[in-house]
Amino acid sequence: MTAATRQGSGGMFDGIAERYDLVNRVISLGIDMRWRRRALRALALRPGARVLDVATGTADLAILTAESEASATVVGIDPSERMLAVGREKVARRGLEQRVELRSGDAESLPFGDASFDAVSIAFGIRNVPDRDRALAEMARVTRPGGRVVVLELSEPPRGFFGPFARFHMHTLVPYVGGLISGASEYKYLVRSIAAFPPAAEFSAKMENAGLRVLETEPLTFGVCHCYVSEPMRAG
Numbered sequence: 001m002t003a004a005t006r007q008g009s010g011g012m013f014d015g016i017a018e019r020y021d022l023v024n025r026v027i028s029l030g031i032d033m034r035w036r037r038r039a040l041r042a043l044a045l046r047p048g049a050r051v052l053d054v055a056t057g058t059a060d061l062a063i064l065t066a067e068s069e070a071s072a073t074v075v076g077i078d079p080s081e082r083m084l085a086v087g088r089e090k091v092a093r094r095g096l097e098q099r100v101e102l103r104s105g106d107a108e109s110l111p112f113g114d115a116s117f118d119a120v121s122i123a124f125g126i127r128n129v130p131d132r133d134r135a136l137a138e139m140a141r142v143t144r145p146g147g148r149v150v151v152l153e154l155s156e157p158p159r160g161f162f163g164p165f166a167r168f169h170m171h172t173l174v175p176y177v178g179g180l181i182s183g184a185s186e187y188k189y190l191v192r193s194i195a196a197f198p199p200a201a202e203f204s205a206k207m208e209n210a211g212l213r214v215l216e217t218e219p220l221t222f223g224v225c226h227c228y229v230s231e232p233m234r235a236g
Contacts, residue, residue: 035225036061036123039152040068042216042229047071049118052142054107054135055125059087059100061152065121066099075117077105107135115144123152127197136210140232149212151228153203154194155219200226 039061045051049072053062056076066074078084084102091100105111107122107129120139129135139149198206203226204214212230219226 031221032124033060033064035152035220035227036064038218038220038227039121039123039150040065042150042227043119043121043148045069045072045119049073050116051075052077052110052112052117052120052139054105054110054120054122054139055128056087056102057083057125059084059090059102061121061123062087062100062102063090063094063096066096067094072099074100075112076100076102077107077110078102079104079106108138110138110142112142114141116142118144118147120147120149121152122150124154126151126153127193133206133210136207136212140211140234143232145232145234147231149230149232151207151230153197153226153228155197155200155224155226156195157222157224200228204228 043049043051043065045065045068047069049069051062051065051072051074053059053065053074053076056062056078057080059076062074062076066072076084076087078087081104084104087102091097091102107125108131120143122135122139126132126135136149143149197203200217200219204217207214207228207230211233213233214228214230216229217226218229
């Protein structure tokens with residue numbers, strides 16, 4: 001449920017690339033794909049849309065986007081070459097090479113011109129970007145006026161009836177199961193990064209300051225994940 005977004009941290013995920021999808025399905029109980037489908041709906045794509053998926057990882061959301069909108073083209077970027085290699089194999093198996101392009105890239109310095117895309121997505125990656133303000137501003141810059149920028153990100157489980165269960169799952173089971181399956185310590189980092197991520201209202205304010213008008217902030221699955229839906233503020 002996380003993808004590296006900077007070359008310096010991209011190597012951290014190279015070691016778990018081959019088991020990344022399996023671990024995600026197990027530790028999220030399969031709900032992560034439901035969250036991605038929610039993000040895809042929020043993009044409100046039109047036929048022929050050109051979409052950028054930042055921190056694409058193994059390309060789950062990029063592939064889902066291309067399969068859901070038959071005329072869309074998708075560019076996915078990520079600094080982890082091994083994650084991209086796994087993603088390219090998945091793209092090839094689905095026969096999507098003509099519509100899904102995966103390339104190395106940095107969220108803080110997107111190698112695209114202004115207003116290059118009809119929509120931009122980032123799923124479970126923004127919290128790994130050291131300069132989130134810059135990355136958000138970059139996503140606003142490359143999105144055409146009226147297009148959508150959708151951020152999907154995990155959150156610290158809230159208090160309430162389900163809070164203790166969610167926190168036990170996130171803080172105890174996730175690093176244990178992730179390490180057991182992948183043999184790596186990256187899932188301990190996952191828990192720390194989620195705990196350090198700002199609350200939804202604070203992150204929404206960051207998006208606004210970066211030039212993204214927040215249209216909706218939706219908590220998912222008792223608030224352990226949020227879908228932030230926005231559009232660039234600049235006029236067309």
